[in-house]
Amino acid sequence: MLVPALLSVLGGVLAYLAEPPRTVWWLAPIGLALLGWVLRGRRAKAGFGYGFLFGLGYLVPLLAWTGVFVGPVAWLPLSAVCALLLALACAAISVVSKLPAWPLWAALLWVAGETFRAVFPFGGFPWPKLAFGQPEGIYLPLAAVGGTPLIAFAVTLTGFGLAAFVRGLADGERTVGMLVARALAVMIPVAAAFASAPLVGTDAQAGTVTVAAVQGNVPRAGLDFNAQRRAVLDNHVRRTEQLAADVKAGRVPKPDIVIWPENSSDIDPLRNPDAYSEINQAAIDVGAPIAVGAVLVGDDGNPRNTVLLWEPGKGPVDRYTKRQLQPFGETMPMRSFFRLFTSAVDRAGNFVAGDKPVVFTMGNARVALDTCYEVAFDGVVRDSIAGSTILAVPTNNATFGRTEMTYQQLAMDRVRAVEHGRAVVVAATSGVSALVRPDGSVIEQTELFTPAALVERLPLRTATTLSDRLGATPEWVMDAAGLLALAAAVALGRRRSASPQE
Incomplete structure (x- = not known):
């Protein structure tokens, strides 16, 4: 278990290093490739554990700023909660990793995980979205097509596709069709990103x-x-x-x-x-x-x-x-409960949110x-x-x-x-x-x-x-497709378990 655990943490660290102020955006798909390598073929429980380790490697350094003046009482619990939520998506990814074309379903479930984390808990915390680490990268033009969910999908599909391609070689799969299919999982999102570049307009249309x-x-x-x-x-x-x-x-x-x-x-x-x-x-x-x-x-x-x-x-x-107030800063959810752990909660405000743009x-x-x-x-x-x-x-x-x-x-x-x-x-x-x-x-x-x-x-x-123009539609379509793939994988697994052994 030590090697996959270390690879999971390393994958998370690489995803963090891809974030600004650094400009090595290409480390993100490599970090996701390590995660995909580890999750491939695992049970959901193992996927959850390795996903949590990936989340710690990614989020503990990424969110260190939350504790700069209050210490680890805010930083580490926030990082751990976000890592646990990320681990749920990784457990689901492990389940679909047994399906054909698994990098596609895995990337869709990653997007679904980001959707969930953007609304739960306490109104959500979408700060650690993969898209926000790509302001310099080739994936940026995809924002004009499908927003941050499409960037996340492209980055994860590239990473998981790379993992599938390398793992296929390591497992001795040499058929041309299989290698081409796995290579396409890497090449298609990259090609789509380049194809989206002309859609990024910069002209002054109104002066x-x-x-x-x-x-x-x-x-x-x-x-x-x-x-x-x-x-x-x-x-x-x-x-x-x-x-x-x-x-x-x-x-x-x-x-x-x-x-x-x-x-x-x-x-x-x-x-x-x-x-x-x-x-x-x-x-x-x-x-x-x-x-x-x-x-x-x-x-x-x-x-x-x-x-x-x-x-x-x-x-x-x-x-x-x-309109979108910062919990534990401008507002304090469950103030009396969290005061049991630290009096710093009383620094949080009691702001009232607006209701319209x-x-x-x-x-x-x-x-x-x-x-x-x-x-x-x-x-x-x-x-x-x-x-x-x-x-x-x-x-x-x-x-x-x-x-x-x-x-x-x-x-x-x-x-x-x-x-x-x-x-x-x-x-x-x-x-x-x-x-x-x-x-x-x-x-x-x-x-x-x-x-x-x-x-x-x-x-x-x-x-x-x-x-x-599309709004949230691409995100909901990707979420639904990922969840349908998860349901299919669970049903297929139960059918196999129920089948009489030869």
């Missing part, structure tokens, strides 16, 4: 817009970020006024729209006249509407994570309230909004993009220090750019802020914990991608 993404920075990283809220607001006002001075001096072009990060004003400007005055003056000085990430307090006394559309001299004229009209741009954590959720982004010409992602990563979290999130933004055919503006309090073309390439990005303002002319696009 262009000069965008400024302002990163004001925070006094210091850590969980006491909210205690610094006045300093954070002052930093973003100051950096915006510096941008206005740079425009006046001719050092940078005048922006048409300005995007501030999530939590750039944790002081409610609708209740605090000083905050209102500061933001309003910054908007007047820069001469452009600003999307301001602000925490507002409702009539019920509970906070809302919002983005305000602030027009110069007019103040806030529209607002968007974050909002598109801001900012000059000639129609700006879709997805705040931070929301960008990980396929359906949330898909709903927000309707009627837009550009996507803004205000985010706050200051509570995760200098970890890989911000680079993982930027990878999601790049995948979303291709998936929906939109340029993406990422504005972060402390970095990394970035401007992304509709083909997923990064025009410019900031350093961590450095005040900056990125100014660039970006294309405005109205076309919907095939992925937009």
